[in-house]
Structures are given as structure tokens and as C-alpha cells.
Amino acid sequence: MRVPAICVFLAAALVAVVMVQPLEAADGKSVYLKKCGSCHRSGGEAEVFAPTKYASTQWVRFFQRDKHKRKKDISADYTPLELEAVKNYLVDHAADSDQPEAVGLR
């Protein structure tokens, strides 16, 4: 099979991008699971919550108003990039986001 030129171009573009240092280091899901989950876990000091707790706009407002500070100041525990990543993760998986579907899946 002859490889179409577009494929070569796209592959080259992919390689080029891979070689570039990641511009967004923090992985929102990992930070959410590890850092948020250190308190927000069953038997932990804070209640367990899922991203579907709020709709996307509510999550944005939560972070804009730094509502977590009312209960606990966590600014020293997260870098700005990590906070941004967690916010993006929560917004992406908020109650009004596209949810997984399969037979018998809650």
C-alpha cells in the first residue's frame, strides 16, 4: 500500500509534537485522585465527592471564588497548574458533561 502524503505529514507532525516538552504538566485526574482524594475519601476528614457533584458552571464559580478556603485553605498544597488541571478535570466530568453509557452502568 502506498502511504498517502497526508499520513506522512500527520505522522511527522505527531513526532514533532511529541518531542516538544509538554506545556501542561499536571494531569487533572491524577491530582484529583491523589491530592483531593487524600482528604475526600471514605473515612477521611472530608466527604467523598465526584465531579458530578456540580454542573460545570458551578465548578468554575467554586474555583473563581475559592470556596474551598471557607472550610480549609489548600493553596499551599497545590501549584497553580495543578489547581487549573483539577478544575479542568472537574469541569470536563461535571454533572452536565457527557457521561459514559453501557448496560447496567450507574
Added chain:
Amino acid sequence: MKRLKTVIIYTALVLLLGGGSIAGAADGISRAEFMKVLQELKTVQDKVENLSRENRDLRREISDLKTSDAVVQDATINDLKEDVEELSELMTTVERKSMMDRIQFGAELRTRADWFDYNERASSSIWGRRNRRGKGEEVRALVSNRFRLNLKAQISDNLQFHGRLTMHKNWMDNDMPDFMDYRASRRPSDNDLNVERAYIDYFFSLHEKLPMALSFGRLPMADGLPTDLRENTPRKATFPSLAYDTEGDGVGLSIVLDKVTGLKNSALRFIYMRTVDDNDMYPYRTTELNLEETNYYITQFETMLPGKYLQDILFITNFIILPDVPSMDLTGQGLTPIDLPESMGDMWYLTFFMQAKNFLGSNFDWFFGFSYYDLDTHGGPVKYGLGPIPINITFNNKDNRSNKKATAYHVGLRYNIPVSILNNPKFGIEYNHGSKYWLANTGASEDPLNKLATRGYAWDFYYIQPINRNLTMRFGYTFVRNRYKMGMAGPDHVRQKIQNTYLLLDAKF
């Protein structure tokens, strides 16, 4: 204070009455000294009286202040009470509306343009001799709209509903509806909304460690894994697409095994589905030689794998059996039935599938699927007459006696380009291969070429560019090389090349 004043006066009187003896004593104090002490006492008494007065004033002021604060507080409390009552009324209204809105709506609108390029050189054996011919076609910018109305309802704590209504058509075109029920909403036809899925999940538990779910209705079968990668969505179907990717009605039982196996998201699913052709196209046909029901019995086990390096991997094994597949009914096609055996044979599929997203935090998603197909023929061939010419329609083989096996596999990779200024676009490559007798259940594939049904190989490249949270663009190229195609008397050799270049815009909200 009063007591202190009394003590001072009493002391002064004592000193006054005892003054003679004091004065008369050899070492006694003089009257002048006594008077001095008395004067000092008087000064003290004045100070005490002043302090007492100031104290009274202060008490009065405090009392006044308290009264004033109480008035202010009462006013504030009343205001707050009014606010709370107003908010409570509002909340009740909102809550009532929320509870009345039993179904939540979501929507998707897709506009896509496809450039197809199709070339074929075929060898057909239907007439008992090889018939070579060639043909080709190019389609420039076939533009279509697809609108989906997604429905969801949390009916009660353990009862939920999902639905999806779809309209799919080419621009300014109003084709006949697709009567193939397994793909009715998946191929462009008319303006109608078709029910692509509508099912209930009832969650219950017979044992605390074995939560279960009973599902029934038009089940979520289309857009099987890994379509979610190409479509950039969460998982949207129950099975891997290599095993089953069509619309379908059925009933299923899911048993969640997390607490038994200790494996995350592990579940065993048993699903029964049935297809039946009662020929709605010909409701008054005199020869009611319909295709009898075809039963699908599907068992699937799925789990996230354990271990630090495998924890991102979803593993699925799926087994489908179709016993006694009925004979093909072509009575409505101008053919005269001669011999229609009740069953043509049995078929079963065994599929393994693995998929990982953001594998080991590398920004790579990947998947691998393998399916094994077995055809067990029994019963004679279906015999029709086309005028005086007899035609044998066999069951995916030439002689309608031999059993056939086939395999197919599907691999792919998607890279999430970590450039936030570009909204983290994605680039994906897929490859699949199907052997000579491969018979896919993928009629409702999102891909218009239905590449997983190929008896050859197919490449797929795509680039996903999120524009914002609700709007996405995808550009892709699919190349399919078919070696065989389905003929009425088994697979026919073909040299078929189909290419599709497409651009689509997706809005979801």
C-alpha cells in the same frame, strides 16, 4: 461601693470619738494631724462618690447601647427571615420544577462532509463461472447532518432511563427510511427522529457483595469501544465494536463483581437480543416467508486490570452465540423459493478487547481487539429460482456443508497533544484486518465505510481539534482494501479499494 462608703464614715466617727484619748496620750497624735487624716478620708470619700457616679453613668450607657443593638439586631433578623422565606419559596419552585422535569435533555449536532473514492475489480461466482468486471465512483463532498437528542432520567434511586433520538440525513435529501432496524438511525435517510436507544436500568441486590442491574429496552449497542476515542466521548456502548456494533432490542443482567474480585469496575453481563424480520415493507404480501427470529446470547466479562502498570487498562472478553440462524428470505426480490431449510447453522464469536486511556500518564490512549468467528453449518442451502435458473444461497461458504472460521483484529493509538493553547488536540491511527470468512456485526458503525466488516484491511487516521468545550472539529482519512466481499454463494474475491476523506463539526450541549 455603698459598703465602702459606710466603712469610711464609720472609721471617721471612731477617730473623732477617740480624739481626747489620742490627744491625751503621751505619744498620741495631735488634733491637727487627726484633722489632716480626716481631710484625706474626706478626699477619698469624694473620689469614691465620683467613681460611683461614673459607674452609674457607664451602666446607663451600656444599657442604652444594649437597647439600641437589640433594636438593630431585631431588624436584621427580620430582614434575614424575610430573605430566607423568599429563598425558600424560590427553592421550592426550582425543586418542584426539577422534580417535574423527569427527563434531562442533551443534544448533539454534527455536520460532516465526505469525499468518497471507490474502485473495484470483482470476480463473482454466482453464475457458476467467474465473472470479472470493474467499476468505480467518486463522490465529492457529500454533506450530511446528524442531530441527536439525548435523554436521561433518574426515575428513582435505583431506576434510571437513557434514550437517544436521532435524525440523520444528507443535505436537502429525503431518502427512503432505512428498514434495516439495526442501523435505522445510523445511516442518512430522512428527517425523522428514530429511536436509537431507549432503555431502563433497574439496580438491585440479592447479596450485599453482588449488586446487579436489570436492563431492558433498546439497549446501548452502537458506538462500541473504541469508537469513544475517535468520537472523543466517554464510553457509549456495552460491547467492543469488533464484537457487536449495531442497534438492538434486548434484555440484560449485569452483576457487579468489584467486591468479589477486588478488581475495579469488574462486571459480568448476560444479554439476550433478538432480531426478527416480519416484513413491514410488504404488510399485505401473500407469501409470508419471513426471516424467522435470530437470537443473540451474549456474555461479557469486563474489568480494569490490577497492578501499577496495568491499572489504566480496561479488559473485556465477550462471547456471542447465534444458534440456528434462519434461512435468508429473498422472496420479495423477484425470486421463487424452492427449498428453504429452517436453519442454516450456528455462529459464535469470541472477542478479547483491551483499551487504555492516558496510559501510564503518557498522554497515549491505545486499544487492541481480537475476534474469533466460528460457523457451524447444518441444513441444506437455500434454493431459489430466478425464472428457470436455480440459485443456491449458502451460509457464508461455497458448499453449505463445510464449517468456516475467521478472525479479525483491530488496533489503534491516540495521542493527546499536550498543547493547552490549542485545547489539547488529538491524533489517532487505527488499523484493522478481517480474514476471508469474517462476518462482522458492525452494521451501525459510526464509520460510514463500516471498516470493521472488511475482509481485507483498513487504515484510519484522524485529527481531533477541540474548539471549545462544546464544539469540536475532526478531520480524517479512511482507507479500506477489501479482498473478499459477501456473495450469495459465499465470499467472492474482489479487489476493492475505498477511500474516504472527511471533515466534521460536532456541537454538544
